Structure formats: structure tokens, C-alpha cells
Amino acid sequence: LSTGLEEAWTKLRREDVLTRENMKEPMRDIRRALLEADVSLPVVRRFVNSVSEKAIGTGVIRGVKPDQQLVKLVSLMGGDAVSIEFAKVPPTVILMAGLQGVGKTTACGKLALFLKKKDKSCIMLATDVYRPAAIEQLVTLGKQMEVPVFEAGNQLSPVEIARKGLSEAKKKGVDVVIVDTAGRLQVDKGMMNELKQMKQVLNPTEIFLVVDAMTGQEAAALVAAFNLEVGLTGAILTKLDGDSRGGAALSIKEVSGKPIKFIGEGESMTALEPFYPDRMASRILGMGDILSFVEKAQEVMMQEEAEEMQKKIMEAKFDFNDFLKQTRMMARMGSMGGMLKFIPGMNKVSPLQIREAEKSLKVMESMINSMTPEERADPELLTKSPSRRRRIALGSGRTQEQVSQLVSQLFQMRARMKNLATLMQGGKVPGLDN
Numbered sequence: 001l002s003t004g005l006e007e008a009w010t011k012l013r014r015e016d017v018l019t020r021e022n023m024k025e026p027m028r029d030i031r032r033a034l035l036e037a038d039v040s041l042p043v044v045r046r047f048v049n050s051v052s053e054k055a056i057g058t059g060v061i062r063g064v065k066p067d068q069q070l071v072k073l074v075s076l077m078g079g080d081a082v083s084i085e086f087a088k089v090p091p092t093v094i095l096m097a098g099l100q101g102v103g104k105t106t107a108c109g110k111l112a113l114f115l116k117k118k119d120k121s122c123i124m125l126a127t128d129v130y131r132p133a134a135i136e137q138l139v140t141l142g143k144q145m146e147v148p149v150f151e152a153g154n155q156l157s158p159v160e161i162a163r164k165g166l167s168e169a170k171k172k173g174v175d176v177v178i179v180d181t182a183g184r185l186q187v188d189k190g191m192m193n194e195l196k197q198m199k200q201v202l203n204p205t206e207i208f209l210v211v212d213a214m215t216g217q218e219a220a221a222l223v224a225a226f227n228l229e230v231g232l233t234g235a236i237l238t239k240l241d242g243d244s245r246g247g248a249a250l251s252i253k254e255v256s257g258k259p260i261k262f263i264g265e266g267e268s269m270t271a272l273e274p275f276y277p278d279r280m281a282s283r284i285l286g287m288g289d290i291l292s293f294v295e296k297a298q299e300v301m302m303q304e305e306a307e308e309m310q311k312k313i314m315e316a317k318f319d320f321n322d323f324l325k326q327t328r329m330m331a332r333m334g335s336m337g338g339m340l341k342f343i344p345g346m347n348k349v350s351p352l353q354i355r356e357a358e359k360s361l362k363v364m365e366s367m368i369n370s371m372t373p374e375e376r377a378d379p380e381l382l383t384k385s386p387s388r389r390r391r392i393a394l395g396s397g398r399t400q401e402q403v404s405q406l407v408s409q410l411f412q413m414r415a416r417m418k419n420l421a422t423l424m425q426g427g428k429v430p431g432l433d434n
């Protein structure tokens with residue numbers, strides 16, 4: 001981490017809101033850090049621009065300072081982590097492509113072990129017939145991990161081996177077929193044609209291009225080129241344990257549109273990990289675990305509010321302020337429909353019902369907004385005074401009926417919550433069969 005970047009972060013930490021002005025310096029440093037990490041220039045430009053656009057005007061979330069928000073935004077640019085896709089009808093075929101020496105064969109073994117740990121049975125196909133040592137290498141890895149390898153020496157063509165290996169896999173009923181292929185020193189027609197033919201024979205669910213992180217920006221260009229020629233589903237970035245800073249990782253998705261699914265960080269069979277863009281972003285920008293801190297802070301904030309709310313519920317002091325807070329919290333966590341999906345039994349609520357519910361919440365909010373702080377905190381005031389209810393109705397453009405309804409709703413809610421709270425504490429509620 002350059003000291004310049006550290007300084008920029010320190011400055012940013014003192015700000016309350018991100019503006020064009022106070023973003024300038026840190027963005028310049030981020031830009032430099034990304035370039036030093038081998039991210040390509042056009043990608044860096046696009047990246048910095050859109051991060052700035054998103055960040056400017058972002059207020060502080062309580063407990064989370066702007067510099068931390070920025071890290072969060074940076075990581076979002078890398079997209080979400082994507083895992084392996086499995087075929088609906090097994091076996092799932094994973095075709096591994098790539099130039100020579102990038103770590104294809106090693107990655108085949110690593111993937112087999114990864115899947116084995118997930119209780120998937122595998123078979124590996126050795127189709128690199130051009131180098132006898134390549135077949136031996138795969139066979140050795142297979143023995144080491146007790147994963148079967150299908151090979152036919154160099155008696156058959158790669159496409160024939162693929163065909164035979166696949167039917168062998170189907171006979172055995174294995175879950176996943178991992179196909180190791182030959183690489184060349186450079187992209188050529190022969191290699192592309194061979195891959196296309198294999199693709200036709202194998203109908204793979206995943207086609208991974210294995211690329212070497214040490215080649216820097218070249219890696220992203222390769223993924224784009226292979227994707228155009230044969231069509232890929234993702235990339236595996238190897239040798240991230242070398243002196244490379246992993247900038248290629250952030251370029252690949254931007255340049256090719258294809259996600260990195262795994263990264264290799266060593267020669268051993270266990271040195272394979274699913275790719276997490278946020279971790280890579282913070283690694284490149286040298287910010288360690290700030291990200292998880294941001295998440296923690298947000299969690300804590302929600303928790304504090306929830307605890308406060310719970311206390312009020314227990315004491316039957318839930319008032320209109322809490323009512324507002326709760327609807328706003330719901331808004332912050334996403335739309336009502338989005339939330340209901342996660343509640344068992346609630347996923348059958350129709351979109352129309354959800355829209356109705358959201359609309360009536362808006363109506364309630366408008367009436368609460370027309371209340372004085374006093375009234376919000378002490379709803380009893382409203383049960384006693386028709387003139388207060390009339391004023392609120394006028395102020396919010398609702399009928400006095402609606403206001404009365406809202407008030408009685410709150411008291412009903414209090415009662416129900418009180419019962420619920422008693423239940424949760426193991427007590428008994430009068431009139432309930434518990």
C-alpha cells in the first residue's frame with residue numbers, strides 16, 4: 001500500500017459526506033494503486049468514473065464513515081461471487097481450456113478435490129495427447145486424490161477420447177466430468193477448432209479458461225478472445241500466489257463479461273478457492289478487512305434499533321414514532337415484496353396484495369407526519385381529542401375516520417405485541433390457547 005493512499009484514506013475518514021472535491025485525491029490514489037496492480041487503463045478509467053458517480057452525495061450511514069463506504073462501492077464493481085453451475089441431468093461436464101503452462105492440469109486436480117469435498121463423484125479425461133507427460137501428470141494427480149482418470153494414451157484423437165470418456169462417465173454414473181485439454185504457446189486456429197469440436201461432443205455446462213495471473217492484463221484479453229471464439233462460462237485465475245497483485249482479476253469481468261469462478265494460489269491440490277471480488281478489491285487497495293467491518297457496523301446498527309424496539313414492545317410503549325421507524329427500516333431493507341419472499345408461507349401473497357399493503361402504509365405515514373411530536377409519542381392524546389384528530393385529517397388530506405382508524409390500529413398493535421412478547425417469554429396470554 002503506497003503511503004499516498006494511506007494518507008488519502010485518513011483524510012477521507014474525517015469527512016462526513018463524499019463530494020467531488022474530497023473524492024479527488026483518494027480516487028487519484030485508487031487509480032494509481034489499480035494501475036500498479038496491473039489493471040488495464042480503460043478498465044481503471046471506467047471503474048474510477050462509475051465509482052465516483054455512485055459515491056458522490058452518499059451521506060454517511062450512522063457508524064460507517066465515507067472511506068468505508070467507498071471500499072464497499074469499489075468491491076461492488078467486481079460483481080457477486082459466482083459458483084459452479086451443475087447440469088440438470090448429470091453428468092456435469094467441465095471443459096478446461098487455456099494456453100500451455102498456465103496451470104490447466106493442476107486446476108483439473110484442484111477442482112476434482114474441491115468437488116469431492118462437496119460429495120460429488122468425478123472423473124477426469126486426459127485429452128492432451130501431444131505431450132505424453134501431460135497424461136501421466138493427470139493420472140498421478142488422480143491416484144493422489146483417488147479420482148478416476150480416463151485416458152487412451154495418444155492412440156485416439158482428443159475428440160475421440162472426449163466421446164469415449166463421456167460415455168464411460170455416464171456408464172459409471174459420476175456427477176462431474178472434468179476435461180483436461182492441450183494448450184499451445186499461443187492462440188491458434190488448430191486449438192480453437194479442437195475446442196469447438198470437443199464442445200460439440202461434450203455439451204459442457206461449464207467452459208473455463210484457465211489464465212495465469214502473472215501475465216497481467218494479457219489474461220483479460222485472452223478470456224475475451226476465447227469467449228468470442230468458443231464461448232466461455234467463466235475463468236480460473238492461477239498463480240495468484242506469485243508476485244502478481246491480482247489486477248487481472250478486476251479486469252477480466254470488465255473486459256470479457258465473464259466471471260472468474262476460482263483462483264489458484266499455489267501448487268498444492270488444496271490451493272483453489274472460489275473467487276470473491278470484494279476480497280480481491282480490498283486486497284488490491286490494501287484495506288484488509290474493512291469490508292467486513294462495514295457489514296458489522298450495519299448489522300450492529302440494525303440490531304440496536306431492533307433491541308430498542310423490542311424494549312418498547314415489552315413495555316407496551318410502542319408509539320407512532322416507532323411505527324414510522326419500523327416502516328422506514330423496512331424500506332431500507334428493500335421493498336415489502338422482496339422481504340416477504342423470505343418469510344415462510346408469505347411467498348404466496350400476491351403482488352396486488354403487496355401493492356395494497358404498501359399503499360396503506362404510505363397513507364398511514366402521511367397521517368403520522370401530520371402529528372406533532374407530542375402526539376406521536378403519546379397516542380392517548382388522540383383518543384381523547386376530536387379536535388386533534390380533525391387537525392391531522394386536514395393536514396394529511398385524509399378523513400377523520402381514517403385517523404381514528406389509525407389510532408385504534410396502534411392500540412390493537414400494542415395489545416398484540418404485548419401478547420406476543422409475553423408468549424416469547426414463556427408466559428401465558430389470557431384468552432389464548434397456549
Ligand code: GDP
Binds near residue numbers: 107271
Ligand atoms: P498446464 O500446461 O496448463 O496444464 O499447466 P500445469 O497444470 O502443468 O502447471 C504448470 C506449472 O504451474 C506447474 O509447475 C504447476 O505446479 C504450476 N502451477 C499451477 N497452478 C499454480 C498456482 O496457482 N500457483 C503456483 N505457484 N503454481 C502453479
Ligand code: MG
Binds near residue numbers: 104106128134
Ligand atoms: Mg496440462
